[in-house]
Amino acid sequence: MKKEIKRFAVALVLAMVFALACGEQTPSQAKGDGEARDVEETREAITLNGAGATFPYPIYSQWAHTYHKVTGTKLNYQSIGSGGGIAQIKAKTVDFGASDAPLKPPYLDGIGLIQFPMIIGGVVPVVNIEGIEPGALKLTKDLLADIFLGKIKKWNDKRIKDTNPELKLPDREIAVVHRADGSGTTWIFTNYLDKISAEWHEKIGTAKAVEWPTGMGGKGNAGVAAYVQRVKGAIGYVEFAYALQNKMAHVKLLNTAGHFVEPTIETFQAAAAGADWINAEGFYIVLTDQPGEKSWPITGASFILMYKDQEKADIAKAALDFFDWCYEHGSEKAEELHYVPMPKEVADIVRKLWTDELRSSGNSIWK
Amino acid sequence: MTAIRKKSAGASKSDLVYRLVAVGAAAVVLILMAGLMLELTVNSWPSIRKFGVGFLGSTSWNPVTEEFGALSSIFGTLVSTAIAMIIAVPLSLLIALFLVELAPPAISRPVGYAIELLAAVPSIIFGMWGLFVFAPFMADHVQPVLRDRLGFLPLFDGPPMGIGMLTAGIILALMVLPFITAVVRDVFRMVPPVVKEASYGMGSTTWEVTRRVTVKYGFSGLLGAVFLGLGRAVGETMAVTFVIGNSHDVSSSLFAAGNSIASTLANEFTEASEPVYLSSLIELGLVLFVMTLLIQIAAQLWIRRVAQKAGGGL
Numbered sequence: 155m156k157k158e159i160k161r162f163a164v165a166l167v168l169a170m171v172f173a174l175a176c177g178e179q180t181p182s183q184a185k186g187d188g189e190a191r192d193v194e195e196t197r198e199a200i201t202l203n204g205a206g207a208t209f210p211y212p213i214y215s216q217w218a219h220t221y222h223k224v225t226g227t228k229l230n231y232q233s234i235g236s237g238g239g240i241a242q243i244k245a246k247t248v249d250f251g252a253s254d255a256p257l258k259p260p261y262l263d264g265i266g267l268i269q270f271p272m273i274i275g276g277v278v279p280v281v282n283i284e285g286i287e288p289g290a291l292k293l294t295k296d297l298l299a300d301i302f303l304g305k306i307k308k309w310n311d312k313r314i315k316d317t318n319p320e321l322k323l324p325d326r327e328i329a330v331v332h333r334a335d336g337s338g339t340t341w342i343f344t345n346y347l348d349k350i351s352a353e354w355h356e357k358i359g360t361a362k363a364v365e366w367p368t369g370m371g372g373k374g375n376a377g378v379a380a381y382v383q384r385v386k387g388a389i390g391y392v393e394f395a396y397a398l399q400n401k402m403a404h405v406k407l408l409n410t411a412g413h414f415v416e417p418t419i420e421t422f423q424a425a426a427a428g429a430d431w432i433n434a435e436g437f438y439i440v441l442t443d444q445p446g447e448k449s450w451p452i453t454g455a456s457f458i459l460m461y462k463d464q465e466k467a468d469i470a471k472a473a474l475d476f477f478d479w480c481y482e483h484g485s486e487k488a489e490e491l492h493y494v495p496m497p498k499e500v501a502d503i504v505r506k507l508w509t510d511e512l513r514s515s516g517n518s519i520w521k
Numbered sequence: 522m523t524a525i526r527k528k529s530a531g532a533s534k535s536d537l538v539y540r541l542v543a544v545g546a547a548a549v550v551l552i553l554m555a556g557l558m559l560e561l562t563v564n565s566w567p568s569i570r571k572f573g574v575g576f577l578g579s580t581s582w583n584p585v586t587e588e589f590g591a592l593s594s595i596f597g598t599l600v601s602t603a604i605a606m607i608i609a610v611p612l613s614l615l616i617a618l619f620l621v622e623l624a625p626p627a628i629s630r631p632v633g634y635a636i637e638l639l640a641a642v643p644s645i646i647f648g649m650w651g652l653f654v655f656a657p658f659m660a661d662h663v664q665p666v667l668r669d670r671l672g673f674l675p676l677f678d679g680p681p682m683g684i685g686m687l688t689a690g691i692i693l694a695l696m697v698l699p700f701i702t703a704v705v706r707d708v709f710r711m712v713p714p715v716v717k718e719a720s721y722g723m724g725s726t727t728w729e730v731t732r733r734v735t736v737k738y739g740f741s742g743l744l745g746a747v748f749l750g751l752g753r754a755v756g757e758t759m760a761v762t763f764v765i766g767n768s769h770d771v772s773s774s775l776f777a778a779g780n781s782i783a784s785t786l787a788n789e790f791t792e793a794s795e796p797v798y799l800s801s802l803i804e805l806g807l808v809l810f811v812m813t814l815l816i817q818i819a820a821q822l823w824i825r826r827v828a829q830k831a832g833g834g835l
Binding site: 235236327329336337362364371373381386387 | 581582583584585586652653656657660680682683684685762766767768769778780784787788789791792793794
């Protein structure tokens with residue numbers, strides 16, 4: 155019994171000594187920590203959080219990688235889809251959201267957001283027909299719309315043959331492939347069909363996911379690409395980069411100026427150049443079915459969403475610095491990955507928008 | 522004396538703790554179930570209020586006008602599961618019988634291991650294999666033959682695309698096959714040899730022993746195995762999403778693309794930003810939850826009745 159008490163007392167004393175020692179140490183340690191943190195803050199700077207569209211993810215991550223090396227600012231971008239990006243910015247869990255479909259100005263105002271375009275890309279119809287090379291098949295507006303409406307059922311349909319007299323088209327059913335998930339790509343594609351076909355406009359409309367009259371759905375650009383490659387007689391639509399990477403047979407489309415055009419960076423640029431960026435309210439710009447001889451008809455921009463009223467000026471400034479750097483120095487990387495960088499004039503309009511609209515406790519962030 | 526009493530008091534105390542912990546652990550399951558049900562119902566309330574019972578009977582799935590119905594998903598889930606069970610149940614029964622009754626240990630052991638390994642393959646692997654290997658094979662070699670021979674049936678009409686309900690059903694069958702086989706094999710193994718020997722002793726053939734004794738003796742266990750496979754097939758997600766074609770249509774043709782509840786959820790959940798859309802998806806989840814629950818209840822009732830009536834041994 156006595157022994158135990160003794161042991162206990164010794165342990166107690168030891169514990170108290172230890173606690174005192176630690177207590178003494180704590181203030182000096184905390185001081186040291188504080189200094190270290192200050193140094194790190196100036197050296198390592200900020201981490202930006204963004205979420206949204208999957209389509210620009212490859213270029214955003216490339217830009218972020220290079221930018222981190224140059225400036226030390228880290229970007230953490232989660233490609234969870236445009237819808238997810240909008241939801242996340244609404245919940246204020248990220249510093250910026252990203253969407254392939256532009257939001258309507260009243261909707262933006264309702265939440266207090268601004269949007270601006272970051273990058274341009276094209277959506278390309280791709281086919282898998284025996285003996286048809288990339289770029290060989292030509293489709294007019296009516297043909298494209300009627301195929302996706304399920305009205306043209308076979309590849310050797312007379313109307314397709316009339317447009318493509320030099321091709322030998324097989325007697326095979328057309329298998330339409332669309333996106334199964336909601337997608338900005340689908341938004342751009344259905345927006346085009348909406349514009350060129352009265353029936354599409356009436357029955358289906360423009361959205362990130364629609365009630366498809368025919369066909370099957372693949373998950374993501376990769377899913378659509380996989381289905382088109384594996385199903386004979388298939389036609390689907392993917393982002394240009396996916397068509398190139400998978401060496402898929404793209405289709406030539408008839409644009410509004412009456413020319414059959416190939417999907418290339420030049421034709422996307424032509425479509426973007428024709429747009430009236432200055433007068434578009436809230437950058438609500440849709441690049442489908444643009445005038446111009448060389449314009450690719452299914453072109454679209456990917457947008458960034460930010461709050462007009464920023465709580466943390468330093469974070470907002472860091473985000474704008476990053477976007478500014480992308481406009482300034484990101485073109486080469488973008489073209490490498492088959493995206494079209496924003497024209498200089500558009501970048502200037504965006505910068506003006508930042509100056510005019512973005513505020514943190516009343517002060518403008520971008521000067 | 523006192524020492525013993527102390528000890529027993531300590532024992533009953535530890536017993537109490539043990540009991541409380543065990544009851545608590547069991548309660549977690551019930552609380553989890555109730556919580557899931559509640560959460561699903563609450564979150565699908567906007568959709569339930571908007572569409573009512575009509576949700577279950579409507580085939581429209583239109584995110585633009587926000588008109589949603591579950592019929593095509595329920596249909597797809599039931600049809601793909603039915604195809605899977607029609608193929609997997611007889612096949613796994615035969616495999617199990619072969620392993621238990623006919624095969625010498627030198628064969629039955631490695632085959633048994635192979636089946637257990639197959640059960641451990643992740644479902645995404647089945648999905649990818651289904652999309653890249655099996656679907657083209659179906660399109661080139663199976664579906665054209667079916668269409669030529671049986672095309673007069675609406676079931677086998679339509680373009681052979683490889684992707685669709687039939688392919689999804691077969692992939693599902695391959696996935697549940699090892700589960701059912703493994704359980705059925707164990708059930709058959711538990712039939713006491715003395716019962717079988719008695720039957721042989723009365724001059725029965727192997728087939729008669731199998732049919733009259735082994736299968737009958739283990740029938741309730743067999744049913745359990747089937748329902749285990751069924752439960753897995755109903756909720757299977759990734760593999761089905763890869764090959765079912767993901768279209769919100771109800772088609773009489775097994776070649777046509779369709780969707781299941783699980784595949785629709787996997788595809789559309791991330792991008793559903795409008796409240797009614799999201800709520801409809803959650804209601805789909807609720808429907809799947811209830812479906813699985815009903816299947817399990819039916820299974821339990823059936824197994825109990827079979828066990829009472831036939832007086833099987835397991």
